[in-house]
Amino acid sequence: MARIRSSSEGKTLSRRSDAPARKADPRKAPSSSRETPSRNPVRETRSPTIRNLHQDSFQAQATSTRGLNAASGSGGTGRTPPHVQRANESMERIRSGNLERAANPQPVPFKPGTPDLQYDGMLVGSGGVDASGKPVILMYPPDTAISDVQPFTPRGGVRNDETLIYTNGILTDTAGQASSLQYLADLTGSATVGVRNSTAGFLRDLAQSGVDTLNPEWLNPASVALAETVLAELSQGKPIHLVGHSQGGLVTSNALKIVDSILKGTPQETGFDARTLDTMRQGYQDMKVETFGSAAHDYPAGPHYVHYINVQDPVPSEIGLGGNIPSATVEDFQRRAGGDKATVYFLNSPGNNPHSPLPAHDLEALYLANRVPFAEAQRNAGKIIPSKELGADELMAVGVSERVATELSLRYPLLELDSQHSGLDTLQSIVREYKDFAPPGASVDDFVKQLFQDAARGNPSKPEEGVYTLMRVLGRIADAPPDGDWVGTLEYVRHDYERAGHTHATQAIDRLIEQLEEAGF
Template sequence: MTSIHRNVSAFNPASTATARTGNERKSLNPLEKVVDLAKSGLADVPRFVKMGLDVFESAHVAELNRLFGGDAKPDRLSDGKFVGTQGQTFPPGTALGQIPGVTPKNNPNPSETILYVNGIMTPLDGQLKEMQSIADTSGAKVVGIHNATQGLVTDLAQCVTDKLDKGSNPAVDTLADTLYSELKAGRDVHLMGYSQGGLITARALFDVEQRLRLEDGLSKAQTEQLMSHLKVETFGAASTKYPDGPQYVHYVNNADPVPTLTGLGGSVDPLDFLKDAGKGAVVHRFTDGNLNPISNHMLDTLYMKHRVSFDEARAGHF
């Protein structure tokens, strides 16, 4: 039976740009608070416009440049590839130890490695920035598996097929093959998935579970025991189900529509009985953000602020 730890903090609006201090907020009347949150959300708009332009450049303009003699590569050519420092890409099947990952700014030789899968609308440069944020926050080396973007509509369509476990997704294939190989070699793996990356993570984990059961003939208990060598963290993930076995920590912002509507749900969720965070999972729910739902979903400027070390999280110490 799934055990879900629900740790919900009090509402504490936070902006990625011009946030007021706690004392200033307390002095505001309800209408002023709404206006303050709206201003915070609007302050983030220029960043999201730039993100959209970056995605268009990666998914479309670069493709045209290539077709007409340019040397730029569309983002989809990196789909499912490993990502290392300075945006270097490596083909699936490359040993993790051979990939020079992104390291913390204050520690070029960390002892731990985290495998990270990004969400939708994120070109390679965007994932690289997220990897640096994870490295600085966790103190670990970060190796990415790139979930390429081809624009909002195509990315959302792929989310649907991922939820239905239909069609091919190169990022799922690379992650599943990597996890299976590492487990068979007796090595632990620490992985993170954000937004669609959390959905990709869940799909890959189910693939690994099935492979261990069908190809290797392991029992359910043996499979769970082997998969317990996986430490899994998700942030604003779009998956409602995860297989038993791995050690999970799921971060859900109640002000983020992605996990609350398409993932494990918020603190109040009438459909909670249909969802499965994985046996023994820790689900940390909190409320942070403004009136801009995109701001409330950001990995580097919001979710990383709430992350604690994996061991602390598993103990419920947030």
Template structure:
């Protein structure tokens, strides 16, 4: 073999050796990346499992606490997410609103406006039915409830946490979202009222409606918000901090009520608190009605309905007393 051939052979051997080294290095990097990926995936699963496990523990603990202290009301669960009409009758979530006999004002059996109402925590179906009558008498409208069932104070609070995180299944959210979507897609206006956790449920359902308009119907942001302008919303002592733009909002907040003050829109105007958003163009009525028992300051019929004024008047900022 002449010198030139030996030189070529040497170059070939070096190239071959380098190639093997590079291949081994590439394999090592690939194996390392795969190991990292598997670790991340496994870690993600572990975190997910931890969250789910935590939720299950909270739910079981809440049920146990509710049972020990006697606030459990498991029978009410059968009404979860159902419509509540006149006489406390319940109807399945797929029932058209036109087929539900609404609660009407005592002094006006033939009102033209319909209001949907979502109740707060620790409220049985019969207690909600009583609230429906109070709303009808106060507003002069026919009223239909969407029931947020109670399983006891502790379990209800655990569900509020999940609603805050927009996580888990809440039948009242599904019924309300489907109802709002179907009504506005049919060209009908909707008037919604909600108290306490009902405000959380409403915020979550309104967000679902907005997503459906954007994703399923392919609407632009502007068109979706315009469509949602058919929805009028009144909240009372609500525990939600954010509401999607589009609907017309009036929010009532008792500064002496710990629920909206700590977990909702807060005791001051939302323009001073960037952490909250009542929805574009919303009107927030802050008032102060203290009670020796702070929970009493959260009462729907005893406190909030006493401060309500007609929706259009409230939208003009004229709350009066």
């Protein structure tokens, strides 16, 4: 029997003489028959096409917003609300390829107390401050050139020639978006302008997010305004850098799907001449897109992307891109993130803003605090970057490939609980010894993946809890008295858990013993 030294405690473990005998488990099955459980099926979404862009898709939008007429100032009379009218006009300009910008755009000063839907799909700029020192927010029609929008500028002065175009998430009023635009400007040194994604209350915002997710061709006014802005800027050969948070990431994804469908069309289909289309296609490939806690679960290939996903934030982890992790391969996940030009950073934090209703989803205190400068982030294009708190580095340190370590650490954040640290250390010891005793041709990747998959099966409804149980069990081994081998010590620990009635822990130990015995321990 192999003698193994725990990397965390420096103890040599050998069999305890008082360990109870373990009965054979009739449920033992060949390793090849086991599969990773899945909580969420991989979701497919529809993208707009040239054909449905030329249908009157906004008739559905106008119908769906009829219940909001009173809030938007139409008094419930059935008249088309202003925000839907703007969206219809934007879509018509997109359909026709006539994206000439307004010659003399007239901004409207934001008035606190005005129903927020009045501003949905408008561009947001800064008017400086009024006589009392309060910020003045200017709202521009969506056919305004970005260069004609008076931007928010860094308090320390502009440090580069970029203008970031930021779309907000749900439950963010206009003043809140303006505050984020100023924060983003100060952080990046760039000028910033906004695309207004208005709020109509939690339930209505959530419902709109659901419609945007399931039916991207029934786009909301903010998505259409952003698509029009991107197409117009591309047609002029101007660089574009988009930023989206929460539902704003979903708005951005749907806008890019409109842009993508247009750029795949012919001059006859789009209304753009061949030379302009070539210019737009090249600019599209050069575009920069950043998302933070986004609700979108896929993005069209083309632009350079940097995504930030906090595993403790339910918006990107359950609704957005992170929701694909349990059932998607790393390659499929990367494709959904935008392909080999996308970098995805995974964070693991509960957040620290006591004033936020969801600190793990907070834009400024959490996501922007962890932002990497775009050029630096793009050096990792085509990669998923787990934060150190997720445990991938520890797996790679014992020979697990970067791909498998990333996949496992995202499915089961190994360092989420402090009590798992010693368990991960002990797992490293097991894997190191496995290298010496494994059958010829057997890989560390397969061994570790099978161990995690078996642990996940211990709690099918919450597979990550099964893995956490395994890590706690391994932590007990690290703290066990010396003079025992791996299997003997596990049997002793199993006896303790079984006596205490911890079924999941007992099952996790049984599977771990099977794995070790199959590996020759």
